[in-house]
Amino acid sequence: MNNLSFLFAATTLSRESIKLLDGDLTLYKRPHSHQWQCRFKLATGAWHSASTGSNQLAEATTQAIAIYETVKVKLASDLAIKTRTFRQLANQELALAARVVHANPNKRTHVDYIHIYTKYLIPFFGAYQINDITQELVDDYVAWRISRMGKDPKSDTQRRHAGLYKRVIERARAQGLIHQHRTVP
Numbered sequence: 366m367n368n369l370s371f372l373f374a375a376t377t378l379s380r381e382s383i384k385l386l387d388g389d390l391t392l393y394k395r396p397h398s399h400q401w402q403c404r405f406k407l408a409t410g411a412w413h414s415a416s417t418g419s420n421q422l423a424e425a426t427t428q429a430i431a432i433y434e435t436v437k438v439k440l441a442s443d444l445a446i447k448t449r450t451f452r453q454l455a456n457q458e459l460a461l462a463a464r465v466v467h468a469n470p471n472k473r474t475h476v477d478y479i480h481i482y483t484k485y486l487i488p489f490f491g492a493y494q495i496n497d498i499t500q501e502l503v504d505d506y507v508a509w510r511i512s513r514m515g516k517d518p519k520s521d522t523q524r525r526h527a528g529l530y531k532r533v534i535e536r537a538r539a540q541g542l543i544h545q546h547r548t549v550p
Contacts, residue, residue, distance in 0.1 A: 385426065390433050392417070392425060401425030405433055413446060445496060445542045452491035454533045454542075455482050481529050485510055490530075495537045500550040503530075 382393040390405045401422065404414040413436060417428035436446050462478040489506050490498065510526070511517055518526070537543045 383422075383426075385429060386433065390429055392422075392429050401429070403429035403432055405436075407436075407446075408440065443544050443546070445544060447540075447542060448494050448496055449537065449540075449542055450491065451493050451495055451498065451533060452487055454495060454536050454540075455487050455491070457536060458482065458529070458532050459487075477525065478529060481526055485513065485526060486530060486533070495534070495542055495549075498549060503550045 382391045384391055390403060392401055392403050394401055398416075399420045401417045401419055402414060403417055403425075404412055407413050415432050417425040417432070419425040419428055439446055459479060459482045462475045462482070465472050465475045466479065489509055490502075493502065534543065534549050537549075543549055
C-alpha cells in the first residue's frame with residue numbers, strides 16, 4: 366500500500382495550489398487538466414482566472430505573472446479584461462430570441478430578429494472582437510447590407526438592424542467586455 370501512495374504522490378502534489386506574489390496570485394491545476402491555471406482577486410472583489418497554456422511549472426509561473434500584470438495594466442487604463450467576438454455575443458441574443466419564439470410561435474418579431482442575426486449581423490461582424498468594431502466598419506456594413514439585399518433597406522429595416530446591433534453592444538457592456546464610458550458605434 367505504501368508503494369501505491371508513493372507512485373501517486375506526484376498527482377496529489379499537482380492539485381495543490383502555489384501562491385505567488387505574496388499570495389496575490391494562485392497557480393493551480395484543475396482535476397482533469399494538464400495545464401496550469403491562475404487566479405487572483407480584482408479590486409472589485411471578483412475573481413479572475415485564466416489558463417497559463419502550459420503544463421510546465423516554470424513556464425506557467427512566468428505566464429501567470431504576465432497575465433496578472435496585463436490585467437492590472439488593462440484595469441488602470443479602463444480597458445476590458447476579457448474580450449469576445451461579436452458572434453459569441455450575438456449567439457446569446459439569438460438563443461434568447463429562439464426561446465421567445467419557442468414559447469410563443471406567434472411572436473413574428475422575434476422570428477425576424479433571428480433572420481437578421483443569421484443573415485446579416487453575424488455574417489458581417491461575427492469574426493470581429495467586440496472592442497475592434499469601429500465607425501468605419503459599421504459604415505462598411507451599411508454598404509455590404511445594401512449589396513446583399515440588392516436594394517436600399519426601408520427605414521424600419523434599418524432601425525431594426527440598428528436596434529439588434531445595439532442589443533449585442535449592450536450585452537457586451539453588461540458582461541463587462543466594454544467599459545461603460547467607451548463609445549461604440
